[in-house]
Amino acid sequence: MTRNIHIVGAGLAGLAAAIRLSERHDSRVTVWESTGKAGGRCRSYYDAQLDRRIDNGNHLMLSGNRAVLDYARRIGGDARLEIGAPDFPFLDLATGARWTVRLPRTPLGLLSRHARPPGVALRDLAGVASLLTAPRGATVAQAIRGRGEMWRAFWEPLTIAVLNAAPEHADAGLLRTSLRRTFLKGARAARPVLAPEGLGPALVDPALALLERRNVPVHLRAPLGEVSIKDDRVASLTLGGETITLGPDDAVILALPPSALGRALPGLPVPGDGAAIVNVHFRVAPDPAARLPAITGLLSGRLHWLFRRGDVVSATVSAVADDPFWTRPRDEVLAEVWPEIAAALDAPDAEPLAARLLKEKAATFDPAPDSAARRPATQGPAANLFLAGDVVQTGLPATIESAVASGDMAAAAALRGR
Template identity: 30%
Template sequence: MTGRAVAARPAAVVVGGGLAGITTALRLAEAGHDVTLAEGRPRLGGLAFSFQRGELTVDNGQHVFLRCCTAYRGLLERLGATRMTHLQNRLDVPVLSVTGSDEVPVRTLGRLRRTGLPVPLHLAGSLARYPHLSPADRARVVRGALALNGLDLADPALDRLSFGEWLRRNGQNAATTAALWDLVGVATLNARADGVSLALAAMVFKTGLLSDPGASDIGMAAVPLGVIHHDRALAELERAGVRVLLRARVAELKPAAPQHAVRLEDGQLFTADTVVLAGAQDTADALLPPGAVPGQERLAGFGTTPILNVHVVYDRKVLRRPFFAALGSPVQWVFDRTTHSGLLGTTIGRAHPGAQYLALSQSAVQDEIDLPVAELRRRYLPELSRLLPAAADAEVLDFFVTRERTATFDGAPGSAELRPGAATGVPGLLLAGAWTATGWPATMEGAVRSGHAAADAVLAAAGNRVPVDRGDGRWPR
């Protein structure tokens, strides 16, 4: 015996098993912390999850990422899940517009796709042929993009103005807003141009479309989200030594020195040197001690925005592409979910071997989120028939909706002030989550970045080496 005591590993409790919490927990465990992750629901993945509807595996909402989402791609790599996703070699978005009457709809297909040319020429060819805008409006878009590129993302004034107001001041009209800015913006920002801060919109468009030619190539899971965000995440967390508690809702946090106390709803008590609150803003509002972050009293008023997914199973193939975006219709983005859901192995699928499952991803739908299913059916099935001729003759075998009323934080002008960083005024108490100050809108990328920021802050405060994120889609080491 040497008589030397073995230093106890620092203990950490991470509250919330969404992508932010998964990231923080993995990072802290890799750095030698004794980590407990408490998740209130029966599964990991937070807002990006799957569930069973009979034999069908359903994602609560279609999730896409871009090549520039390097932190999320790094998490995929860490989870051994990169091969469970598909990333386009080159951005290619079919954009289908429908005009004319219900009896004689006129359909026009355009493409937003990039070439291998440098920015901004990578999109020039596609824009020059984009049929949804007149030549004058295409020139407007180019002027708007150049003006957007000139904005300084570090300028706090950007968050005080709406994107819509800025677009009007910069020569954009209803046509360019609908056919381009909102087409992309509603899906990525979960808001129309008038409802979102210029800072967030500029961040998305500059990073996605105007930074690197490949930045906006689109990726998505090729398996149900739960396979990656629950199954793979749970396996890797446990392999890293994290104690994962599911159905473990944290009811109370008592900050104290030298250790904070965390009490679960069932009464279990944990003490830890570090507690990371990785839920949304309502979790922080409920659990933070008073005065822990500036402007904390306004957290309760930090709003959210819904996303609706409309799921339709047809008895035959009605869509030949993996996805498309729609114009001139309440339908926004449509994805073929047939393979991910395992439809063809279900009883319905065996009875109808050509059956197809489409999911409509409908963002910023404050006025639709509570509509009854029957009304949504009346609204969306005729629209799908207008957009997709084959749908008009097809039989609908199943129709259901998934509603996420608090899908994202509300990124309205002024929202940046409501987003605290990872550190709080209480040593050892940190925040993570897509809603915190990442500079990104509420996305999987923002969530993972926030998880890294919290872990980095813990390691830096303890004087430990902080692994380097090289921004290349690899896990920081």
């Protein structure tokens, strides 16, 4: 007998769950999305001001992100991904120093001087051991005591980038899991995975096309209303103003961000909202653009990471909640951060051809230890209700890898729960 599985949320978690479930012939899958476009926080669109296609946010994927790469292969999006060399260029804006961290083939090679920032001694790597043995509930700052060059050039920017929070606020366990699955395995798991055409064409559009071929409907502009639970089962859903009654074998996957999940299921403990993330995009002249690597880390400035795609240089600034600078008028902000881009381009007199500033509020869940401890399990508060999204207990921070992995987990749980 065919069962109905309703997936609420068409971000990467919901799409990943739909792809998994649509591979079977005993389930009728339907996807519901409250907005007018699938992809969630991983979307690409044409920006008229830049006259280019851009992503709404920058996301660093690595070759150790097995869930993402497997998902890309399943949907046929892997042809639109490129795996780069395990080299990470940096620029210190205060000193003008440039260097490249080259990750070795094996974990033992991490002891090499080429695998650490300049000025970092071998003894400074003791922070790695401290992080790996940190107790539950510790922050990154509590786990790693040293505050030397390794802290300034590695631990602090890494924590802010991965967890969208300062080390004093971020859960050490989340950073530990991320490093164990990527950088601590050596180059094979830490090569950057790039999407030259954009994240949407690589991870969203192929999934939607595949779901269409499999006759899986994706309903847009269908916000979730009431989730009615009776006798330990979801009895009905209100979606887009329509009430859907579930049969005895039917199931629901809620693939929602924390705040939306909390509204849908009052009483369910969920993490708080994390800090905002700002993305600035500059279209620049082709010659200086070509000199910039695809990814560059910045120190001693307001910008943290640069991503170049063609002649567009995008900068990501994480954990901006407490910085009033980012509340200033858009043109003032762009004018002040442009010199950092120009320095990275090694073109101090250059001017941008066009610019765009985007701010995403509550871009991630709050990664503080007490907040992260409230991440819900895949099994929801009813026998036929399952949860997905990077907010669930994947062990990872709020990343693309976590979102896709959560969708896989929810799909597997829904099949087991039949």
